[in-house]
Each structure stands twice: as structure tokens, then as C-alpha cells.
Amino acid sequence: MTKLEGPMIFPVFEEVFPVRSRRKFAALAAAVTIGSVGLVHALTGAAAAVPAAPGGTIVPLVVGAQTLRVDPDSGLDGLVTLWSDGGRMVFFGQRVSGGTIRFGGEITVRSGAKTAWLTDLALDIGTGTVDATLDSHPLRLGTVDTSTLRLRKNPGDKNLYVDIGFDDDKRVELTSEGATALNTALDIDSLEQGRALLAGIISARLAVDEKVASEVNTGQQALTESRIDVDIELDERIDLSDDLGQD
Secondary structure, eight states: OEEOOSOOOOOOOOOOSOOTTTTTTHHHHHHTOOTTTOHHHHSOGGGGGOOOOTTEEEEEOOOEEEOOEEOGGGTOEEEEEEEEEEEEEEEESSSEEEEEEEEEEEEEEEETTEEEEEEEEEEETTTOEEEEEETTEEEEEEEOOOSEEEEEEOTTOSEEEEEEOOSTTOOEEEOHHHHHHHHHHHTOOOOOTTOEEEESOEEEEEEOOHHHHHHTTSOHHHHHHSBEEEEEETTSOOOOTTOOBOO
16 A cells, blocks of 8 residues: 555445455356346345355445546536445455445436436446446446545544545546447447546545454544545555554
8 A cells, every 4th residue: 555645635336245356356257247237237225235255344335425527538518417325345354345336316418419318327346347327228338447446534534435536547438338329329429438438536435433444454543533545456455554644
């Protein structure tokens, strides 16, 4: 982990199986894919209560925030009106191994006289995939690099924030499916796989309790009283014991 300098940014999708390094175990991820949109859309409502595997810890998100906007490099105009609608962070062996951040609201994208609406956005932290619904059709919209996450909080804050997309080059990029669907909806042919669609920061909020403190290798009181601003790698062991500051 690298301790960061400078001011903090204070500005957001549900995976319930704490699979270590889902990027490394792509075959396993494929095995649990259900339908055309995968595990995230399939496991909602009562099914989302599936317990963690032995050694795994599921922490519900308190609330989240986001500063997402339609990326000007997409060639589209648009408006993002999203809010946090729940989700979970999954720890496995004192590592962030996955989770999902879900959003209510919508993203409006326009090209000329045509408009399309994206709803039901969900980010899978373990894989970086972003699912959505376009005109009542669920699809795998895009991907974002979630290999590095930022943990941050102010002294005395009883919440720990996990940021995704804090770097300028971490944008939500269209999948082939997402590009094709938007091209059809907007009657254009300019979008393609890898084109940036969204930019900004997604921030998940975890209540600091003994369980969360244990997963980052410190105590609840020490974590509550401290300032945190560090980068962590997905699936790498977390140890904040040397990163606690009260300035």
C-alpha cells in the first residue's frame, strides 16, 4: 500500500461470493454466469442473502456517492442523475475481494435528436464490470479498472470510504455489447468497444465497526480516530496499522 500526499478527494453495484482474485479465476467466474448479464443481475432480492464462503466477510454499504459524468470523449451529450441504492463490500482473508455497488436513477445519453436512457446500474468491484438496463433490456454496459482502490477517512469520522475511479485514466469503457446497443438506440455507428462512456469517482461508504477494523488489521477506536488516505490493491492483504494518522 502507498500512503498518499496532498488533499483528499471527497466527492458508486452486488457480488456475494468472496472469490479470491476473480480476475485470475476467470473460468470460475464464467461458471457462475447466469443468462446474458451474469451474476450481478441474477442475484437480487432474496437471492442476495446467500452467505459468504468460510473465511469471507460481507459488509453492507451504508450509502455511497458519485461524481460520474458522460465522458466528452464518448462523442455523446448526456446527464447523470444517479444515487446510491445499496450494495456490499466483500472481504476475504483481510483483502477486498469483491462486492457490488448499485444505483438508482438514470443516465441520459443523446446524439442529435435521439435519446437513450440507462437505468439499474450496478458495478461489480471484483471484475470491474458495469451492468445496466437500456430500454427494458439488461446488458453488460462497460468495464472500469478496479484493480486499485483508495481507502480514506478524516479523523473522528465513523465511516471508511472506498473510492473507485479516482485516476483520470480510470473511465467506464464500453463493452462490445454496450456499444452495439447504444449505436442502435441512438441510430449512430460511432461507438465501439473500449470507447470511454463515463468518467468520475464512485465512492462506497462502510460504517467503521469491529468487523471492518479487523479486515484492515487495526482496532475500531484507532481506525475511528485516524486519518486514512491510502491505495490498496484488489485481492492484496490490507494492513493499515502503519498508515493511521491524526493530522
